[in-house]
Amino acid sequence: NAGVTQTPKFQVLKTGQSMTLQCAQDMNHEYMSWYRQDPGMGLRLIHYSVGAGITDQGEVPNGYNVSRSTTEDFPLRLLSAAPSQTSVYFCASSFKSGSTNEKLFFGSGTQLSVL
Amino acid sequence: GQQLNQSPQSMFIQEGEDVSMNCTSSSIFNTWLWYKQDPGEGPVLLIALYKAGELTSNGRLTAQFGITRKDSFLNISASIPSDVGIYFCAGHKSGTYKYIFGTGTRLKVLA
Numbered sequence: 001n002a003g004v005t006q007t008p009k010f011q012v013l014k015t016g017q018s019m020t021l022q023c024a025q026d027m028n029h030e031y032m033s034w035y036r037q038d039p040g041m042g043l044r045l046i047h048y049s050v051g052a053g054i055t056d057q058g059e060v061p062n063g064y065n066v067s068r069s070t071t072e073d074f075p076l077r078l079l080s081a082a083p084s085q086t087s088v089y090f091c092a093s094s095f096k097s098g099s100t101n102e103k104l105f106f107g108s109g110t111q112l113s114v115l
Numbered sequence: 116g117q118q119l120n121q122s123p124q125s126m127f128i129q130e131g132e133d134v135s136m137n138c139t140s141s142s143i144f145n146t147w148l149w150y151k152q153d154p155g156e157g158p159v160l161l162i163a164l165y166k167a168g169e170l171t172s173n174g175r176l177t178a179q180f181g182i183t184r185k186d187s188f189l190n191i192s193a194s195i196p197s198d199v200g201i202y203f204c205a206g207h208k209s210g211t212y213k214y215i216f217g218t219g220t221r222l223k224v225l226a
Binding site: 033045056 | 118146150155156157158159160163205207212213214216217218219
């Protein structure tokens with residue numbers, strides 16, 4: 001009963017380093033998304049995907065890249081980390097995008113610190 | 116970005132008390148979701164609502180989809196220490212890819 005799996009749980013980067021946050025779901029969900037959660041700002045959408053090969057920007061996409069080569073995986077890439085990207089990152093997925101009776105499921109998060 | 120208004124922002128209650136919180140929006144939603152988030156963990160879905168006026172329970176939790184479709188309510192009965200956490204709502208419109216999240220209610224239960 002894995003659901004949405006995120007790795008790593010914690011990460012510390014130096015400014016300018018790159019890394020990839022991994023997200024995988026085993027529920028055959030079409031829709032996958034990445035959020036960042038900052039104090040006082042709530043959950044903000046970074047990027048999302050409505051199926052393999054299809055991605056789009058959310059409200060805070062700058063500094064992040066995504067790709068969706070399979071239904072299961074939706075990695076988030078930081079090409080050149082900046083201190084402003086220090087945050088907790090959540091991956092979330094749902095069965096279908098834009099339909100009724102939706103349920104959005106979250107992973108356990110990645111706490112990222114950029115020094 | 117847009118956030119839903121959620122109140123209260125925080126609550127301190129005694130174990131055994133009932134709790135009520137609500138979420139309001141200026142927009143109409145087709146789906147309301149309620150989540151609980153523990154420290155260091157991801158949000159866990161508690162209840163999903165899909166129809167105006169719908170009342171749904173999950174154990175000691177009961178949530179309602181407001182009749183105007185612009186609000187939702189969550190009640191917790193007979194609170195226990197493990198109810199501690201942040202509760203937040205999310206609204207979703209059919210035909211869109213976007214979920215709008217509430218600002219959260221931080222609940223503390225005193226034993």
